[in-house]
Amino acid sequence: MDKGNQKGKPACNSYAESIAGREHPLSLLAQEAYKVFSDMGFEIATGPELESEWYNFDVLNVSKDHPVRDMQDTFFIKALPDAFPQVLGSLGPQPQPDHSQKHTGSAFVLRTHTTNVTARAIEKAGKENRLPCAFISIGKVFRNEATDSTHEMQFFQIDGTMIGEDISIADLKGVLTHFYKKMLGDDVEMEFRPSFFPFVEPGLEVWLKFKNRWLEVMGAGMLHPNVLKNVGLDPKKVQGFAFGGGLDRIAMVKWNIPDVRLFYQGDLRLNQF
Amino acid sequence: MKISYNWLKWYIPEIPKAEKVADIFMYHLCEVEGVEKIGEDTVFDLNILPNRAHDLLSHQGIARELASQLGIAYKDPTEMYKIPESKPTKLKIELKTEKCRRYMGRIVRNVKVEPSPDWVKKHLESIGQRSINNIVDATNIVMYDCGQPCHAFDLDKLVSEKIIVRTAKTAEMVELLGSEIIGNVKKSKAVLLSITDMIITDEKNVLAIAGVKGGKIAEVDKNTKNILIEVANFEPISVRKTSKKLGILTDSSKRFENDLSSELASYAMREISGLLVEYGETKFENIVDVYQDKQKEIKLSFSVDRVSKILGITVSLSEIEDIFKRYNFKYKNKAEEFEITIPPMRLDLMIEEDMAEEIGRILGYDKIKPKIPDIDFTPKVNEIHSKIDWARNKLLEDGYSEVMTYTFCEKGEVEVLASASDKKFLRTNLSDGLKESLKLNQLNVPLLEMNEIKIFEIGTVFKKDKEEIYVAYADKKEIKEMSLEKFYESASLQSSGNNFGAFALGDIGQGTHDALNYSPKTSHFMAWSIFPFIVRDIAVWVPVDVSNKEIEKIIKDNVGELVIRGPELFDEFKKDGKISYAFRLVFQSYERTLKDEEVNEIMVKIGHKISENSSWVIR
Numbered sequence: 001m002d003k004g005n006q007k008g009k010p011a012c013n014s015y016a017e018s019i020a021g022r023e024h025p026l027s028l029l030a031q032e033a034y035k036v037f038s039d040m041g042f043e044i045a046t047g048p049e050l051e052s053e054w055y056n057f058d059v060l061n062v063s064k065d066h067p068v069r070d071m072q073d074t075f076f077i078k079a080l081p082d083a084f085p086q087v088l089g090s091l092g093p094q095p096q097p098d099h100s101q102k103h104t105g106s107a108f109v110l111r112t113h114t115t116n117v118t119a120r121a122i123e124k125a126g127k128e129n130r131l132p133c134a135f136i137s138i139g140k141v142f143r144n145e146a147t148d149s150t151h152e153m154q155f156f157q158i159d160g161t162m163i164g165e166d167i168s169i170a171d172l173k174g175v176l177t178h179f180y181k182k183m184l185g186d187d188v189e190m191e192f193r194p195s196f197f198p199f200v201e202p203g204l205e206v207w208l209k210f211k212n213r214w215l216e217v218m219g220a221g222m223l224h225p226n227v228l229k230n231v232g233l234d235p236k237k238v239q240g241f242a243f244g245g246g247l248d249r250i251a252m253v254k255w256n257i258p259d260v261r262l263f264y265q266g267d268l269r270l271n272q273f
Numbered sequence: 274m275k276i277s278y279n280w281l282k283w284y285i286p287e288i289p290k291a292e293k294v295a296d297i298f299m300y301h302l303c304e305v306e307g308v309e310k311i312g313e314d315t316v317f318d319l320n321i322l323p324n325r326a327h328d329l330l331s332h333q334g335i336a337r338e339l340a341s342q343l344g345i346a347y348k349d350p351t352e353m354y355k356i357p358e359s360k361p362t363k364l365k366i367e368l369k370t371e372k373c374r375r376y377m378g379r380i381v382r383n384v385k386v387e388p389s390p391d392w393v394k395k396h397l398e399s400i401g402q403r404s405i406n407n408i409v410d411a412t413n414i415v416m417y418d419c420g421q422p423c424h425a426f427d428l429d430k431l432v433s434e435k436i437i438v439r440t441a442k443t444a445e446m447v448e449l450l451g452s453e454i455i456g457n458v459k460k461s462k463a464v465l466l467s468i469t470d471m472i473i474t475d476e477k478n479v480l481a482i483a484g485v486k487g488g489k490i491a492e493v494d495k496n497t498k499n500i501l502i503e504v505a506n507f508e509p510i511s512v513r514k515t516s517k518k519l520g521i522l523t524d525s526s527k528r529f530e531n532d533l534s535s536e537l538a539s540y541a542m543r544e545i546s547g548l549l550v551e552y553g554e555t556k557f558e559n560i561v562d563v564y565q566d567k568q569k570e571i572k573l574s575f576s577v578d579r580v581s582k583i584l585g586i587t588v589s590l591s592e593i594e595d596i597f598k599r600y601n602f603k604y605k606n607k608a609e610e611f612e613i614t615i616p617p618m619r620l621d622l623m624i625e626e627d628m629a630e631e632i633g634r635i636l637g638y639d640k641i642k643p644k645i646p647d648i649d650f651t652p653k654v655n656e657i658h659s660k661i662d663w664a665r666n667k668l669l670e671d672g673y674s675e676v677m678t679y680t681f682c683e684k685g686e687v688e689v690l691a692s693a694s695d696k697k698f699l700r701t702n703l704s705d706g707l708k709e710s711l712k713l714n715q716l717n718v719p720l721l722e723m724n725e726i727k728i729f730e731i732g733t734v735f736k737k738d739k740e741e742i743y744v745a746y747a748d749k750k751e752i753k754e755m756s757l758e759k760f761y762e763s764a765s766l767q768s769s770g771n772n773f774g775a776f777a778l779g780d781i782g783q784g785t786h787d788a789l790n791y792s793p794k795t796s797h798f799m800a801w802s803i804f805p806f807i808v809r810d811i812a813v814w815v816p817v818d819v820s821n822k823e824i825e826k827i828i829k830d831n832v833g834e835l836v837i838r839g840p841e842l843f844d845e846f847k848k849d850g851k852i853s854y855a856f857r858l859v860f861q862s863y864e865r866t867l868k869d870e871e872v873n874e875i876m877v878k879i880g881h882k883i884s885e886n887s888s889w890v891i892r
Contacts, residue, residue: 170586201626255798263677268714
């Protein structure tokens, strides 16, 4: 009898070359999500993880004294190396450190949502006369909070927008209902309830019933006219919806994954799907 | 905010059952975080939205909303509170800062400080508040009832009958109400103020931090005879900054932070005076009202068409009129245009879009039929995304599995401020994380259906001059890392001739995943044990005509429940007319660390069973 050790031995080397690697569950889900939105005519957008306060907050109608800008929620960048900002691309109005704020950092943050990508994308689309337009982005976001089984300092968000002359809440409801049914199955029930986010008006919360439980999965609404103005669009001519929510959350309910931290341990036992 | 059903019933005699009320809140107002039955009352825990916190952190606000939503009667409480007879006063109020928009003061003499009447205690307890004494309780009742914080000072502890509202001087101190335990000693809390803090003072002492908390010096106690009632309106940002800076968040500061209407003060003064009248033999002096920043009447115009266009549903004129009648909005309309006079408490209604929300939520968003829009837009291929997708598929096909590791680390070029964790830097490479992952997974090889650990990560790294997407992949021999661009260039060159090389970038947008013939193995996550596992191999010599299945069956039948993987045949060879089969077993418990001895016992049992057949020999 051979007493095994924890190193283990390669069992059948001859097959090794032909076995495909296994994908991370969040990647798997992101690709499914991209597919669903691409089929509805959305363009994939990407953007920086280290972002100016302008694109992360101001452009989205989050006022200077809004509580979310407090340090406990946002990772402010201490001092950005001088060479950095020039390559961040367009920064919006030149960000100045706000000395009335308590923190002493730069005017840069780790993005707290991927809505920065939405803002950049519609700004660019407006300049290029590509209206109406629709964008979808999935990316890593950061929150400065204590971690537990449902909170992480980094996680993935899915964020989307559609803008046109008469894009309405009816369209928002249609798009998101279609999306969640594709992701979680046709028997998912959806509800849209009143809520508030500075960058939308009206503001909605998206709830769904899955495996007999109601869950809040997204914040959404019609883009606030201030946001449209901030990205150079005319709110008298165009309107549109925006939404954003966690991808990790969808993965957790879809597959019954009990702890959000499992996604970032580099442990291949996670790659089960 | 905790809202008592019985309290609401004061204002809405025909209030429906609690379950129905909870549904109305949820679908037309805000999230209901809890519904709890407490004695004969039901208490709702409502997550009031930030744009309504100026009028809905109160029972009256919620009652008005509920009655309007249902189209049933709301009993206006104003008449309930008697206006007491009052005498001339010598009270002087001086506002030295614009951040105090309004200050109403009233001296009330000959009060008796005693326990509150039962109904007051009950109301406070229902929403989780402690009764203190009749005077303090009266100020609290008014706050939870109409939303306006009030304060009572012991008049005889002031140096004169003059109140000054001003900003603090550098290093000015105030000793606050209440106490905290430091070590074993109960100490009152002294706070150091600065020039950004607004305070209430007499001609000598600091009496309170405006809108945040009262001071010890003029505390109402059991000997108090004469009081000064404060009903004021303070500018929200100033209150929020002070409250945050000092780390003192109170029910009062929370309300002022959300920009209360200055108009509310008059009602609140009437209510608190009315409550004190009920307490008995008190003598009221005239109200002193310094209203330096009078709230203006606001009119808002909107078109029915625009509201319909935002909501995606045709809203009729009569539906809107019905809403305005139920909500007591004064309005005029010309054709498709409405002009409304915003009620003073509804500071959230400022633009046309706000009216779309108001009408949408009152009608209910479930009334809007979902539709899939068809827009005239031609999506472009996103080059970065396509390259990531391409790189991922290439590595998967080459047998690498994907991992994700943390962006935060202990060393780097870019640092974040005050992280909750000790890892304050952003990673400059993926390799460090990948190394750890490799180590972890190599230890777990016997648990994984893999022969060799090959992993990769695609992610952003943060260098001195920019953030950039990198690709790193590792096996037992080496870790390679490069930018996504480089990876794409070199890999597509190398693999020209096979599938990957054939992709032009424009073609690799979506759906390349299908190329892997991927089929999900499971739809339900299998949690893994956090306890160590034990691997055992067993090899048996048997005559060549014996199939490995026979041996596998004996092992299966005798291995018990602690095995999490196997038996797996990992080796077989023939020699001298016999054949050797080698199987691997992995043992692990979800509840505890397994002992070598117990696994040995299982193996011995399997060995015995196999040896029962005399021509089979364990190697």
